[in-house]
Amino acid sequence: MDPLLVFDRAAVRRHRDRAARTVGQVADVLRDAAERLLDRLDDTTRQFSDALDVGGRGIVAPLLRQRGIGVVSSDLSAAMAARSGAPDGGICVVADEEFLPFAPASFDLVVCSLSLHWINDLPGALIQLRRALRPGGLLLASLPALGTLAELRGALTEAEDAVMGRVSPRVSPFPELRDCAHLLQRTGFALPVADVEEIRMLYANPLALLTELRAAGESNAIRERARTVPDRTLFPAALARLPVQDGRVAVTLRMAVMTGWAPEA
Template sequence: MTDSMQVFDRAAVRAHRQRSAAQWTKHDFLKREVADRLLDRLRDVNRSFASALDLGCHGGTLAERLPEIGKVERLVQCDAAPAMARRAAAGGWPALAADEEALPFAPRSFDLALSVLSLHWVNDLPGTLIQLRTCLRPDGLLLAALLGGESLHELRVALMEAELEVTGGLSPRISPFAEVRDCGGLLQRAGFALPVVDQDEITVTYADPFALLRELRGMAETNAVQERPKGMARRALFARMAEIYAQRFARPDGRIPITFQVLYLTAWAPHDSQQQPLRPGSAKARLAEALDTVERPAGDKADPSIGKIHRGKSPKTAS
């Protein structure tokens, strides 16, 4: 890992989770919601798993729900914060403290790897995905959920505008997140087969921006960017941020929304039994016939009256 890849202060990530462990159940609503949605995807998989890993388990939220699925015989939980690991272990499944960037597991240790809202704090995401693929047995399944690039965009806008007004400059106050268009490539780069990436948007409302900031602190999702401002922020900055947030985004009832974009990664450790792409040129039917159109040599201009397609953006839905 090179210095250029050190986006996040991992010591700060651990410290935030350590601090949040004691009051975790008061602020774990997003983890619970995303865990439920991830387990819905596991329900759709027509097989059982002898051993599974929960990477970034926090307080054991996923493990509480896993018995309802009935597909996993043994589970090992893992979190970067010792206090979170101890809390998770109290639920019955074993747990250990270990960094997501340096997994302590032997190759082919698990049939299933799960991760809920933890991997967006990893500096070397491709490296962690490679480690996860290595610790899976052939034909083992990865199911992971992490925050995507549209997360917290309302707070990001309000903070940027406020900081420009108050200080005349900008600093990294909200973490960068992965983009959905990049995740499939990252899975392939890590050696996974049959990668699928989909997304949800979850919108939550709060009485005011300061209630949101308190919630993010309780969730251990506060800023851990390496280049974040280290000193105390000026009171005027957050006062102005709250004004801008309310002006730009407040709903008719006065409450302010915040958006969490959640990316779900599904992929398999390679195995000979998996579906393989056909050899180029082996197709038995022509695509042009299936589309009822005219095939033209490469470089020829198509008749604009043939095969006309109307493109448009489909609206996003919020949960």
């Protein structure tokens, strides 16, 4: 198995196809994350006219249109891409983030809200996004950073070891924050900046956490994931190990926010 192929892209597409019917259940969380990312637009006087929304799940495109920006939305899943085109007839394209079909200098803004973390060749995808930007164009991207769902990762590891006597990867690997700005610099962006937004999520019913991850299309797509049906006691045992805050289960989303500019000609 190629060690560089961490994720099963066919599984990512299937999960997003399925989630196109359920993603509305987590719209509030996705909108909060998208608004935090788009707040960076208020820090520049640059005006944007043509944006590419990558994997926005029907949340990002309307927020950009509210700012008077024209939007083309792309997604690996046809069903999920269609969410960004409806109901106002916006332009949507089915495209693999690792093989983008856009011509050079097509956009002056690219927005990727929590949509880059299932990509095997992230540097290659970022290079393609930079090329799709006009000189002086802006990339706004967010992705889960190391520490995201650490509570769930630890609980699943402990429970699987106790119940099944072995451990398999069940939560996606995430980058460290310090690596994100270096990644932008490495892929040719000017003025790279990465900072973190921490979102604490509380659940009265811990099962709702797993339900929301599935509804958002965030089911496990690691290539080396276990393919057998887990012991029926595994997930109850893991959820019982999650930390509790004010009587509710608490988990953390550490969102790395990355900004970089396409170099001027």
